[in-house]
Structures are given as structure tokens and as C-alpha cells.
Amino acid sequence: MPRSFLVKKHFNASKKPNYSELDTHTVIISPYLYESYPMPVIPKPEILSSGAYSPITVWTTTAPFHSPLAGFPSALGRMSPPPPSDTSSKDHSGSESPISDEEERLQSKLSDPHAIEAEKFQCNLCNKTYSTFSGLAKHKQLHCDAQSRKSFSCKYCDKEYVSLGALKMHIRTHTLPCVCKICGKAFSRPWLLQGHIRTHTGEKPFSCPHCNRAFADRSNLRAHLQTHSDVKKYQCKNCSKTFSRMSLLHKHEESGCCVAH
């Protein structure tokens, strides 16, 4: 599911949202998120505290020798498939399996003590080194990972974050503290509100260097700039036609070009 459109569906009935309904923020938020939280919901400190904080439990994590974030679910970032070289793409569903795999790998090296000597097992968190993998694994299990993999869970949905700051930022998307004084619409962040206010004022601070056309939104200018480019950003794998927007490429693909792979 697209990440940001639970919110908007409520306005589908008409072109322009009826903000008069926004006496509370209720309309903005998908109701199922708040079954137990009658609106308006003001973010309260406790949602960030112990209840939401659940250490360890989350990461069934990946490659022991990568960054602590290596196994972080894609919720944190753009969905990019793991590099093929990431052999840790084994099934991590069982907490023991990664270790077992590594140990298995080591077993094959046991015949060559020099290899073991050369391959120090270093904790990527505290830089301690171990001569055996199991030593490192034990260390990580008991010390570093347990501390580093703290997760901060959103009280309103099931998202989890590695930092409190990230969680707080996310929670704003539920509480929508920035309210437009003109129409009452609420936003998660001040700059989103700023952009919205431009729709009232007509201010368009971003202008195209090629045609001087002005835009209220930088992203829209960026998209517009694509229209001046011969080779656009999104290319069809089949016919090499390029498109200024991903959505246009998708439409193109769905309309038939790439159907018969």
C-alpha cells in the first residue's frame, strides 16, 4: 500500500475537501487508526515512553557484519532490493538460523587455521574483535545488539523506529499538529502547512529557468523540469521511451507496451 494515502481517501467524494468538517482533526485521519483514541488526539509524552519502547524483539536482523541498520525493514527508506551480494538473504525468520549459517560457513574453514587467523571477527558496534564467530555472536547477543536494536513503536500503528526522533516525527503524521488558520486543514509538519498556505495566497516561489513558469511546490517544479528534457527520468525497459513521471511510466506499462514481456 502506498505510504501516505490513507489520509486522502476521505476527500474523494468531492474535488475540494469540505474543511468545515474539520472541527476536529477526525476527518483527516483514517478512522481505524484511532479506534481506541477518540479525536482530537493530542500527542502526549507517554506515547513515547516506556509503553512504546520495546527493546530487542524487533530485529530478526541480517548480516552480523553489517551495520546495525543493515537488516532494517524498508519502512525506513526507499524500497531498494538488497544487493545480490548480500548472501545473508537467507531466511531470517528463525533467530538461530543466521548464526547457524555463519557457523556452518566457518566449519568449512576449520581445516585452514590461517584463514581463521586472518579473519578477525569484529563487532561492528564496539569494534571488539573475536577469533571465532561464536564468540562474536555471543558478545553481540549479550551486549551490543541488545542495546543497539532498541525499537520505538508507534502507539497508533505498528511502525517501529530505531530512534525516538524518528518515531516522534512519525507520530506527527497521526496527530497533525499544524493547522491552517484559513481552512482548518491539518498537517504533520510546518513546512507542509506552508506549502498548503501557498495554495491560498497564490505564492509561487519556484520558477523554471527554462520557461519562467512558476510553481508553489519544488517537487512540482522538478517534475516540470522533466518536460524540458529530451531524455526523461523514467524509462520503459521495453521500448526505451522515457517519461517525466513514474506514474506515466506505470500507465504506459499498464497500457500494453510491457505486457508481453
Place this chain on the structure above:
DNA sequence: CTGGGGACGGGGCCC
């Protein structure tokens, strides 16, 4: 139908 614009949302990064 297609291409483009408008409005908006979310995570990450930087200061």
C-alpha cells in the same frame, strides 16, 4: 488516452 500540473505525504539529512 496521454502528458502535465497541483496538492500533498513520508523518511532522511543537515544544522
Place this chain on the structure above:
DNA sequence: CGGGCCCCGTCCCCA
């Protein structure tokens, strides 16, 4: 740690 900004992305609408 928090705010501001950037970048990427989506949906909707219209010419």
C-alpha cells in the same frame, strides 16, 4: 533533539 529542508513519491484532475 528538533526544525527546516530535500528528495522521492502518489493521487487527482484537467487540457
